[in-house]
Amino acid sequence: MPIIKYTDKELDLLARLMRAEAVGEGNLGMLMVGNVIVNRALASCLTFKNIKSIYDAVYQSPGGFAGVKSDLFFSSATANEKKLAKRILDGENYFPATDALWFYAPSGDSPCVAKWYNQKLSGRYKSHCFYVPNKGVCPELY
Numbered sequence: 443m444p445i446i447k448y449t450d451k452e453l454d455l456l457a458r459l460m461r462a463e464a465v466g467e468g469n470l471g472m473l474m475v476g477n478v479i480v481n482r483a484l485a486s487c488l489t490f491k492n493i494k495s496i497y498d499a500v501y502q503s504p505g506g507f508a509g510v511k512s513d514l515f516f517s518s519a520t521a522n523e524k525k526l527a528k529r530i531l532d533g534e535n536y537f538p539a540t541d542a543l544w545f546y547a548p549s550g551d552s553p554c555v556a557k558w559y560n561q562k563l564s565g566r567y568k569s570h571c572f573y574v575p576n577k578g579v580c581p582e583l584y
Contacts, residue, residue: 444531444532444533445480445484445531445532445533446480446483446496446531448496452496452500453496454519454524455496455497456531457523457524457527458516458517458518458523459507459509459510460472460475460476460479460527460530461515461523462512462514463507463509465514466568466569467569467570468568469522471570473526473539474538474539474542474545474567476529476530477530477536477539477540478539478544479500479507480496480531481539481542482499483495483496483499484582487579487580487582488580489505490580538564538565538567539564539572541574541584543573544559544561544572545570545571546558546570546571547571559573561574561576562575562576
């Protein structure tokens with residue numbers, strides 16, 4: 443059973459954005475990016491108060507995802523990518539993205555900073571650093 447309502451179009455959008463943001467990280471990296479996207483739609487806090495759907499999360503502006511401008515975002519999602527997106531929509535979570543609302547990839551082999559936009563580092567997977575809000579700020583996530 444899905445943790446958030448979604449349409450077939452939103453499943454496709456999620457799959458395409460997961461690919462655009464993390465195809466080089468493999469399936470697990472794409473799943474973690476999917477966690478962040480869905481978390482933004484679930485959270486009703488900080489800059490995500492008006493994000494109520496996958497569509498809203500994908501196209502959030504300002505503060506959205508750079509992947510929506512990538513050529514990888516504009517090509518059709520594969521069956522595997524849609525399957526990965528559905529797993530996230532059905533509630534699978536992967537640490538360190540479990541409660542994360544943000545991620546970024548530092549250049550080269552640079553380490554993750556302990557705080558990014560005043561948010562705490564939850565961990566790193568390959569080239570992505572994941573950040574979570576402070577406990578109590580976004581109760582929908584914890």
